[in-house]
Amino acid sequence: MTGPSITIKDVAALAGVSPATASRVLSGNPATSAESRQRVAAAVAQLDFHPNAQARALRSTKTNVIGLLLSDVRNPFFADLAHAAEQAALAEGLVTLLGNANESIPQQDRYLETFISQRVDGVIAAPQGEGSSSLHALLERGIPTVFVDRTVNGIDVPSVTTDSDSGIRQAVEHLARLGHERVGYIAGPQTTSTGRDRLKSFSRAARDFGLSSDPALTYFGDFQSASGSAGAHHLLGLAQPPTALLAADSPMAVGALATLNRKGLRIGRDIALIAFDDIEWFSLLDPPLTVISHDVEAMGRAAVGLLLEVIDGRKPESVVLPSELIVRASSGTPDPSLGQP
Amino acid sequence: MTGPSITIKDVAALAGVSPATASRVLSGNPATSAESRQRVAAAVAQLDFHPNAQARALRSTKTNVIGLLLSDVRNPFFADLAHAAEQAALAEGLVTLLGNANESIPQQDRYLETFISQRVDGVIAAPQGEGSSSLHALLERGIPTVFVDRTVNGIDVPSVTTDSDSGIRQAVEHLARLGHERVGYIAGPQTTSTGRDRLKSFSRAARDFGLSSDPALTYFGDFQSASGSAGAHHLLGLAQPPTALLAADSPMAVGALATLNRKGLRIGRDIALIAFDDIEWFSLLDPPLTVISHDVEAMGRAAVGLLLEVIDGRKPESVVLPSELIVRASSGTPDPSLGQP
DNA sequence: CTGAAAGCGCTTACAG
DNA sequence: CTGAAAGCGCTTACAG
Known part of the structure; x- marks a missing residue:
């Protein structure tokens, strides 16, 4: 469309310096004279020069691009996480290549292969399944990687x-105090660490607080x-249906909510x-939803921080962020008919 | 961390062919013998070779990367759009570099500059404001660009x-039929085309259906x-408050909802x-929300389709997708006290 | 502080 | 169908 794109040679020629000097000015190398800096800056502005990131990366083996591999951007949790990580990365001068695995291992592999080919400086991943082949390829190449979530x-x-x-x-204790004995748990996939951990926590807490452990x-x-x-x-169709439901993430909670509404059950009462x-918007529902909350912003920022340390060759400690129960009306008030004093 | 990364020369050596032949096999050039193809494929597999995308792009001036510039990933509309566009692009062998302008023009400029430096093959943008400088730089360079939303x-x-x-x-007509005369409109920013168009449509429809045109x-x-x-x-605090509210996008509707709930107003009745x-989840609220719906999936797919045509040097026609009203309980039922027969 | 030269890893006319 | 050679646009020792 337009002519051949302008290069550092054009900038150098216009500034009356060598490409090497122009390059030094552009990369902020201190070994440059004030005069060179000024002349190169003027030439860059005049020509509207944008250095070719490919050529720069090829030579310097730094791309200033990181890969962010998520499970599902449409899940609000991951959308918030993407936002937080991307903003934190941008503040460090890194742009983010987003890969959406769509909760699919082949698609995860496809994006990881792309990240390798793009020679990203590092990868932040919310991984699926047990070490896919591409995940191993990433690590074998020594590409700095951190896991998030x-x-x-x-x-x-x-x-x-x-x-x-x-x-x-806290959630299980809360339900037990309200007199619930049969709590249905909608678990995440057991191919994810969060799916497994949350189920384990639920089972242990259910036992500790005397809830039914009916599988x-x-x-x-x-x-x-x-x-x-x-x-x-499924759970409501059981011979002995639960009196409370706990869903391991927000999209599944939304799905459960739809079913409860369709069945005409009054949430927080029935x-x-x-x-x-x-x-x-969970707090805007009628009744507002009781939730287990955690800090997505902090998670995104921490992931970028860890990745920068790994890129610098350090071996940082993993970060574990807290979660806490926020009680709202959807978990109901004590109901004497459930056998609570 | 690991040794020097392996290159096409290593593949060629192991396969017993020249780098040129290896390159032809890798890029699917038909001018290769079956024997070469087989030997190169074996070497690639054995060495787990991933071609350096930077070098390839530098030489061939194709990156197979497109830039997607959005206003706000946390807005579910844009999250869905990102998902749709990214999946459509992936199906065409293109990976997506996501830029989140965060409804900020400087941040939009920053990402557009990055897209230029990364020499993306094309850009899909939901632009802010009136032609920022970077948007012009993009177009002056002849970088294929399409707008979305x-x-x-x-x-x-x-x-x-x-x-x-x-x-x-349809929404205004619906409200007029229910007897509403004063409808509050929460408009989008007038620096966006959608903000302007929707306000214009609302004003025109309000006039046509005899609603108050009080600014x-x-x-x-x-x-x-x-x-x-x-x-x-603000609207509820007016001397003559509206009896209905229309919000120009979903996050603002969520905000309005929160205010109405806090004030104890019964949506769909008061x-x-x-x-x-x-x-x-708008359909899961109590009462479910009446909405103006449009097809985000189709929008994302169409944007990728248009971009591919522009990349091919064609000049495709713009696409306009329909919107339609979906009536649910939040807009209420006819109320005689509002003066409707 | 500066420039000439080499080279990053590919692809692509060119000649055979 | 194949290979030798040049070159994409930068950066970086090296020598001065």
Whole structure:
């Protein structure tokens, strides 16, 4: 469309210096004279020069690009995480290549391969499944990598995760105090560390607080809303249905909510509902939803911080962020008919 | 960390061919023998070779990367759009570099500069404001660009937009039929084409259906939720407050909802509420929200389709997608006290 | 502080 | 169908 794009040679020629000097000025190398700096700056402005990032990366083996691999951008938790990480990266001069695995391992592999080919400076990943081949390829090449939200067994990279246990324990205690004995749990996929950890925490807390440990009360979803609907449907159809539901992420909670509404159950009265992940509008529902909340902003920032340390060759400690129960009306008020004093 | 990364020379050596032949095999050039193809493929597999995308791009002036510039990833509309566009691009072998302008022009400029330096093959943008300098730089370089959702006056690039007018007209007619005369409108920023178009449509429809044209009934928000809260607060504080509210996007509708709930107003009875943009959980609220819906999936796919045509040197026609009203309980039922037969 | 030269890892006419 | 050679646009020792 336009002519051949302008290069550092054009800038150098216009400034009356060598390409080497122009390059030094552009990269902020202190070994330049004030005069050169001024002349090069003027030439850059006049020509509207944008250095070719490919050529720069090829020579310097730095791209200033990081890869961010997420499970599902449409999940508000990950959208917030993407926003937080991307803003934190931008503040460090890094741009973010976003890969959306769509909760699919082949698609995760595809993006990881792309990250390798693009020679990203580092990768922040919320990984699926157990070490896919591409994840191993990434690490074998020594590409700085950190995990966020999720981890993978047997892969030792720094991570930022949520301590789901505290929040889940609070939620179970809360339900037990309200007199619930049969609590249905809509679990995440057991191929993710968060899916496994949260189920473990729930089971342990259920036992500790004297809730039923009937295995039929656990339904295995996939962190997407349709499985939340199906889970609620299934659990309510049990011979002995639960009096409360806990969903392991927000899309599944939304799905469960839809099912409860469709069945005409009054949430907070006929049945209690608690969601893992706080979302702005959960507090706007009628009744507002009781949630287990954690700090997504902090998670995104911490992930970028860890990645920068790994890029610098350090071996930072993993970060674990807290979770906590926020009680709202969806978990109901004490109901004497449930046998509570 | 690991040794020097392996290159096409290593592959060629192991396969017993020249780098040129290896390159031809890798790029699918038909001028290769079956034997070469087989030997190179084996070497690639054995060495786990990933071609350096920087070097390839430098030489071939194709990066297979597109830039996607959005206003705000946390807005569910844009999250869905990002998902749709990214999946469509991936199906065409293109990876997506995501830039989140965060409804800020300087940040938009920063990402556009990055896209230029990264020599992306094309850009899909939901632009802010009137042609920022970087937007012009992009176009002057002849970088293929399409607009999605929004356009910029005086910049003639193909676009995919929503015909907001039909949906807004249906919404206003619906409210008029229910007997509403004073409808508060929470507008988007007038620096965006969608903000302007929707306000124009609302004003015209209000006049056509005999609603009040009191300018005090329009509040100017910024498409983010806090301004929806503020807008509802302001409109309800008028000497003659509106009996219905229409918000120009979903985050502002969420904000308005929060304000209405806080004030103890019963939505669908004390006041009607309609949102532009359909979001899964809007139908799950109590009462479910009446919305103006449009097809985000189709928008993302169409944007990628247009961009591919522009990259191919064609000049495709812009695409306009329809919008339509979906009536739910939040807009209420006819109320005789409002003077409707 | 500066410039000439080499080279990052590919691809692509060119000649065979 | 194949290979030798040049070159994409930068950066970086090296020598001065």
